[in-house]
Amino acid sequence: MDILKFFTAGSVDDGKSTLIGRMLYDTDSILADQLEALERSNRKNDDGTIDLAILTDGLRAEREQGITIDVAYKYFHTDKRKFIIADTPGHIQYTRNMVTGASNANLAIILIDARNGVVEQTVRHSYLVSLLGIEEVVVCVNKMDMVGYSETVFSAIVEKYKALADKVKLKHVSYIPVSALKGDNVVTPSENMVWYSGTTLLNHLELVDVQQDKTKVNARFPVQWVIRPQTDDLHDYRGYAGRLQTGVVSVGDSIQVLPSGQQSSIVRIEFFGADLQQAIAGQSVVLHLKDDLDISRGDVLVAYENAPIPSKEIEADLCWMDSRALDTSLTYFLQHNSKITRCKINEIMYSVDINTLEKHAADSFKLNDIGRIVLKTADELAADSYDENRSNGAAILIDPRTNITVGALMFRTIL
Amino acid sequence: MSKQLDYLDELEAEAIYILREVAGQFERPALLFSGGKDSITLVHLAEKAFRPGRFPFPLVHIDTGHNFEETISYRDDLIARIGEKLIVGYVQDSIDQGKVVEQKGKNASRNALQTVTLLDTIAKYEFDACIGGARRDEEKARAKERIFSVRDEFGQWDPKRQRPELWDIYNGKIAKGENVRVFPISNWTELDVWNYIKRENIALPSIYFAHERDCITRNGQLMAASPFLNMDEEDIVTKSTVRFRTVGDISCTAAVLSSADNLDAIIEEISSSKISERGARIDDKVSEAAMEDRKKGGYF
Numbered sequence: 080m081d082i083l084k085f086f087t088a089g090s091v092d093d094g095k096s097t098l099i100g101r102m103l104y105d106t107d108s109i110l111a112d113q114l115e116a117l118e119r120s121n122r123k124n125d126d127g128t129i130d131l132a133i134l135t136d137g138l139r140a141e142r143e144q145g146i147t148i149d150v151a152y153k154y155f156h157t158d159k160r161k162f163i164i165a166d167t168p169g170h171i172q173y174t175r176n177m178v179t180g181a182s183n184a185n186l187a188i189i190l191i192d193a194r195n196g197v198v199e200q201t202v203r204h205s206y207l208v209s210l211l212g213i214e215e216v217v218v219c220v221n222k223m224d225m226v227g228y229s230e231t232v233f234s235a236i237v238e239k240y241k242a243l244a245d246k247v248k249l250k251h252v253s254y255i256p257v258s259a260l261k262g263d264n265v266v267t268p269s270e271n272m273v274w275y276s277g278t279t280l281l282n283h284l285e286l287v288d289v290q291q292d293k294t295k296v297n298a299r300f301p302v303q304w305v306i307r308p309q310t311d312d313l314h315d316y317r318g319y320a321g322r323l324q325t326g327v328v329s330v331g332d333s334i335q336v337l338p339s340g341q342q343s344s345i346v347r348i349e350f351f352g353a354d355l356q357q358a359i360a361g362q363s364v365v366l367h368l369k370d371d372l373d374i375s376r377g378d379v380l381v382a383y384e385n386a387p388i389p390s391k392e393i394e395a396d397l398c399w400m401d402s403r404a405l406d407t408s409l410t411y412f413l414q415h416n417s418k419i420t421r422c423k424i425n426e427i428m429y430s431v432d433i434n435t436l437e438k439h440a441a442d443s444f445k446l447n448d449i450g451r452i453v454l455k456t457a458d459e460l461a462a463d464s465y466d467e468n469r470s471n472g473a474a475i476l477i478d479p480r481t482n483i484t485v486g487a488l489m490f491r492t493i494l
Numbered sequence: 495m496s497k498q499l500d501y502l503d504e505l506e507a508e509a510i511y512i513l514r515e516v517a518g519q520f521e522r523p524a525l526l527f528s529g530g531k532d533s534i535t536l537v538h539l540a541e542k543a544f545r546p547g548r549f550p551f552p553l554v555h556i557d558t559g560h561n562f563e564e565t566i567s568y569r570d571d572l573i574a575r576i577g578e579k580l581i582v583g584y585v586q587d588s589i590d591q592g593k594v595v596e597q598k599g600k601n602a603s604r605n606a607l608q609t610v611t612l613l614d615t616i617a618k619y620e621f622d623a624c625i626g627g628a629r630r631d632e633e634k635a636r637a638k639e640r641i642f643s644v645r646d647e648f649g650q651w652d653p654k655r656q657r658p659e660l661w662d663i664y665n666g667k668i669a670k671g672e673n674v675r676v677f678p679i680s681n682w683t684e685l686d687v688w689n690y691i692k693r694e695n696i697a698l699p700s701i702y703f704a705h706e707r708d709c710i711t712r713n714g715q716l717m718a719a720s721p722f723l724n725m726d727e728e729d730i731v732t733k734s735t736v737r738f739r740t741v742g743d744i745s746c747t748a749a750v751l752s753s754a755d756n757l758d759a760i761i762e763e764i765s766s767s768k769i770s771e772r773g774a775r776i777d778d779k780v781s782e783a784a785m786e787d788r789k790k791g792g793y794f
């Protein structure tokens with residue numbers, strides 16, 4: 080059993096909350112007292128059945144407005160997988176929330192209202208999915224009950240979407256006709272759409288292969304913490320604690336320490352007192368090196384081959400997340416793995432109209448703006464491009480005046 | 495060797511990563527230890543993150559004085575075994591200092607009072623990060639909480655001003671007076687925690703397992719009869735076989751009828767459970783938005 084993290088994107092009222100509610104409900108993931116609270120609540124569907132959407136929109140302010148305005152995480156499991164859902168709002172003013180929810184997902188569900196087909200928001204959501212490097216996309220054409228479960232309607236939308244998927248360069252896309260409200264093809268196969276021979280949404284989520292095989296990428300191990308007990312019996316003990324982002328490391332492997340470029344090799348891989356021969360991407364372990372080097376938090380241990388070249392200048396896509404606009408004269412903090420350094424945005428190459436995908440010149444970014452920039456850092460970063468390595472190619476910008484996270488960076492070219 | 499992590503390994507690795515981020519990013523962190531299974535799990539994860547070194551933080555227990563005896567003896571045994579520092583903040587001290595007033599009436603509990611003691615303890619030791627065992631599956635308001643959740647000087651959580659939290663990059667920068675609550679097991683469900691406890695063979699206080707106890711029924715829930723409960727002649731004490739699903743102030747932690755006296759039985763019971771864990775906490779029942787209100791006020 081492994082974990083699948085996915086997020087859902089759709090415009091307001093496309094049925095996102097209902098879809099998630101339906102999935103939880105039909106997999107028996109809702110407990111009795113939660114159901115009881117639902118039944119007590121006075122939001123009901125027209126036919127008197129409980130409104131499944133309430134399961135997912137949480138905070139009071141949001142309940143009052145009747146829309147989701149943040150990222151809410153939901154959990155359920157079947158005997159095949161544990162699922163983590165990031166429920167994000169779809170409206171353009173919440174682009175940053177969607178980027179946040181998407182940053183950790185391996186799969187995106189894009190909802191389309193069968194009555195409306197591919198709309199401006201669909202373009203925007205698909206672009207963001209591509210920007211954030213999500214490999215797997217499921218297009219759910221929802222509210223099929225309102226178009227007479229028509230195959231023609233579904234096929235036309237699929238054709239239209241395929242063109243969009245090509246344009247924004249999505250790799251794997253699946254299409255499923257559903258009715259979140261009635262339950263067709265969400266967890267149980269639809270009897271109203273016998274013309275559809277594919278799997279249900281849940282089935283697809285259970286089986287889809289999303290391990291973009293992080294272990295095949297070169298090893299990257301940001302040092303988080305140095306363990307040095309300095310007790311009598313562990314006098315010379317010095318272990319580097321961290322989580323292997325990508326790749327595999329084995330005892331005996333040659334490594335480089337970046338950004339300094341020092342070389343050494345791994346003599347021991349330790350986990351809670353036990354020795355491992357090998358660690359794989361995702362594992363939190365303690366590494367011991369052959370040589371006594373000066374290594375601290377912020378350094379990255381990397382595989383000897385294909386090591387990134389440390390640089391202070393990077394071309395990146397930036398999503399701006401703060402109501403205060405980007406100030407190119409200001410020095411921000413940039414946080415990349417366990418390293419924090421000062422950073423300036425030296426050049427704005429262009430900003431993207433995320434509804435039409437057109438690029439145009441810009442001299443600043445406002446909340447939710449996205450575009451390409453060139454940044455300069457005070458210290459060298461040992462980064463990869465986001466396409467090659469989603470973990471080591473991403474960073475955030477922090478406003479030094481407020482300490483708030485104001486930007487999401489996806490490195491495109493290390494200059 | 496398998497090239498893919500099992501879900502418990504992945505959750506564990508993520509929690510260890512978060513604990514190490516706390517160590518690396520903060521000057522004076524602390525681990526809030528309630529004596530419940532979630533904070534016990536955190537201690538186990540901290541051992542995995544930092545051994546053979548010492549924890550880079552003390553354990554902090556906010557003691558309401560209304561304890562299950564078993565949890566205090568468990569706590570003291572645990573501290574003796576791991577050899578780490580324990581700091582206790584007493585709600586009784588806050589009462590004696592006149593900072594809070596004991597609730598009156600039949601449903602009086604000290605649960606709401608602990609917020610003040612907690613904030614005072616944080617201020618006294620100048621903690622800049624407090625690690626807690628809250629999980630997003632516990633409650634709707636928590637489903638939106640960040641893993642690094644910034645609190646202002648008054649301990650308040652403002653859901654509208656949460657920082658975006660992207661990838662696994664956690665922004666721990668704060669101004670003086672602010673602090674961060676950190677939730678390493680945010681992504682675990684109750685069942686995940688139990689499965690992990692079983693896999694790792696983690697010892698728990700005995701009240702988690704079915705046992706015979708004198709109970710009364712209040713507001714439709716079973717409560718342990720204790721001197722801390724304001725009981726009157728309407729309260730009829732019966733002996734029942736129960737266990738507790740959370741461990742809090744004895745006056746507001748409800749028991750469930752259960753014969754599950756071992757981990758397998760508990761996991762079986764939870765897998766088919768009809769009541770969520772927080773359903774057994776009276777203070778959440780007050781209103782649907784109860785938790786949200788308490789969080790804004792600085793509760794764990």
Ligand SMILES: Nc1nc2c(ncn2[C@@H]2O[C@H](COP(=O)(O)OP(=O)(O)O)[C@@H](O)[C@H]2O)c(=O)[nH]1
Nearest residue numbers: 091092093094095096097132221222258259260
């Ligand atoms: N007929 C029909 N209505 C639906 C379907 N899915 C959602 N709805 C309705 O569409 C409205 C918006 O749904 P909601 O889930 O709140 O949308 P969200 O804004 O995307 O979360 C609600 O009135 C739902 O009952 C569906 O499959 N068929």
